[in-house]
Amino acid sequence: MPDEFAFIAALRAIATHPAAAGLTDDTAQLDLPAGRLILTSDTMVAGVHFRPHDPPDAIGWKLAAVNLSDLAAKGAKPIGCLLNYALSGEAAWDHSFLAGLNEALVHYRMPLLGGDTVAMPQGSARSFTLTALGGGQASTPLRSGAQPGDGLWVTGRIGGAGFSPDGEPHDLARYLRPTPRLSEGQAIAPFATAMMDVSDGLLIDARRLAETSGVAIAIDLDAIPLALPDLDPIAAATAGDDYELLFTLPNGTNPPAPATRVGDVGVGSGLHLRRARRSVPLPASLGYCHGA
Amino acid sequence: MPDEFAFIAALRAIATHPAAAGLTDDTAQLDLPAGRLILTSDTMVAGVHFRPHDPPDAIGWKLAAVNLSDLAAKGAKPIGCLLNYALSGEAAWDHSFLAGLNEALVHYRMPLLGGDTVAMPQGSARSFTLTALGGGQASTPLRSGAQPGDGLWVTGRIGGAGFSPDGEPHDLARYLRPTPRLSEGQAIAPFATAMMDVSDGLLIDARRLAETSGVAIAIDLDAIPLALPDLDPIAAATAGDDYELLFTLPNGTNPPAPATRVGDVGVGSGLHLRRARRSVPLPASLGYCHGA
Incomplete structure (x- = not known):
């Protein structure tokens, strides 16, 4: 021992x-304001x-x-x-x-x-x-608040912690030591209708957001900010461990922290993908599924 | 899955x-008063x-x-x-x-x-x-507040969840479904100088209380309220899983919930045992040691 x-x-x-x-x-004692x-x-x-x-x-x-x-x-x-x-x-x-x-x-x-x-x-x-x-904060953006008409945004770049065919992460430092987007989240929260972090893959997490909000989400594959220029957008958007923030803003609202608009929220359900303005089918796997 | x-x-x-x-x-959102x-x-x-x-x-x-x-x-x-x-x-x-x-x-x-x-x-x-x-509560009794002159008290009865030589608990229901002493703890807390639960054994937990408070604790083996009349007090007081409350009160203060005085707090350090008013040596093991 x-x-x-x-x-x-x-x-x-x-x-x-x-x-x-x-x-x-056996306990911690924490004095908190209301x-x-x-x-x-x-x-x-x-x-x-x-x-x-x-x-x-x-x-x-x-x-x-x-x-x-x-x-x-x-x-x-x-x-x-x-x-x-x-x-x-x-x-x-x-x-x-x-x-x-x-x-x-x-x-x-x-x-x-x-x-x-x-x-x-x-x-x-x-x-x-x-x-x-x-x-x-007084207003906490959950997964459930996205509204038809909102824009879908993501901070940072996507896919860097994904694995290349040789079995190693594209960007080892990013895989090993992810950066939580605390200041970005604090700035965005008062304006976002919904927000979550991208932990299992942009596509699977966007679909969860759509399901919980009861809306449809369309993502433009061409708009995804790739961590490396030669990444395939589908591969990047189905890799996990990004720890970027995925959020929705009313149309016309600009994000108060650097972010990229990657899609739209609409009436309906499910996740939809577009490339060069044309609908493309969903890949077989939307991300890393290891739990809830 | x-x-x-x-x-x-x-x-x-x-x-x-x-x-x-x-x-x-991914989170819970809890609105709390100060x-x-x-x-x-x-x-x-x-x-x-x-x-x-x-x-x-x-x-x-x-x-x-x-x-x-x-x-x-x-x-x-x-x-x-x-x-x-x-x-x-x-x-x-x-x-x-x-x-x-x-x-x-x-x-x-x-x-x-x-x-x-x-x-x-x-x-x-x-x-x-x-x-x-x-x-x-405004005043939270920790392990660290026991004072020389305090009495040492315990709720309920001790040793029921201990194991008999045949390898089964004396009182299976008590071992399987312990009762947390919530109402007792809420009543006692405003008066106790120190309090902890007895999870690993009365003796080992009393020694932890003595160490953290920087005091000596003496326990009267004859005073321990035994869960079964034929238990050996040392065996009962070194068995774990009682989940009774062990606490100290200023001398002369009576506990506001049913409890038994089992000893005293004094100047010095360590745990000391008495039987029929005579000092007896500590057993080799004071309780169940599976972690912190």
């Missing part, structure tokens, strides 16, 4: 926010959400980033987080994971407030959960 | 609180925190109960929770787990607000995380 004590000591060194009480209690709390929690499993050979510091960073990306998509400001960690049995791996996680927590100012550390039986896949709390 | 869709449909049927937005978003938020999160792993053959509905109940017990120990009132669930690969097992979890959530009024559902690679141990939010 000495590995566990050392890991908890390392957690305590990170958890310096008063609400964490030095991780000496307002809207945004809650999100993501679990990452080896072999499902990351490759077992990915560097542990990048996996730690990514666990923070994917939760921060969910806060970003609601225009929320990070308040704090809880880490549920399954010890790997390799102390150096655990400490490297924690260093990468902490880099993201410091960079995006999301203090570690608590959580739980457990040992897993030998042979189990590594899995980790982070639960993030954010302070929301 | 049909199992996953059915499971998520079952989650949606449970998550009826408006903040859950029908689990159609005040103190109490946060806790527990992960349970098969073979570590429960027996793989325990009934799945009891494991679901227990995951809720252990988190509720942490809220109880701070005098907090449940607000809501997030579930991070690893699908077992057996749909009936998953649904039974969820039914037991939901029973506890309904009974203790802690709405399900969100979380994450993942698939684990074959052969991995089942593990589940619940993160609970509670509304705290």
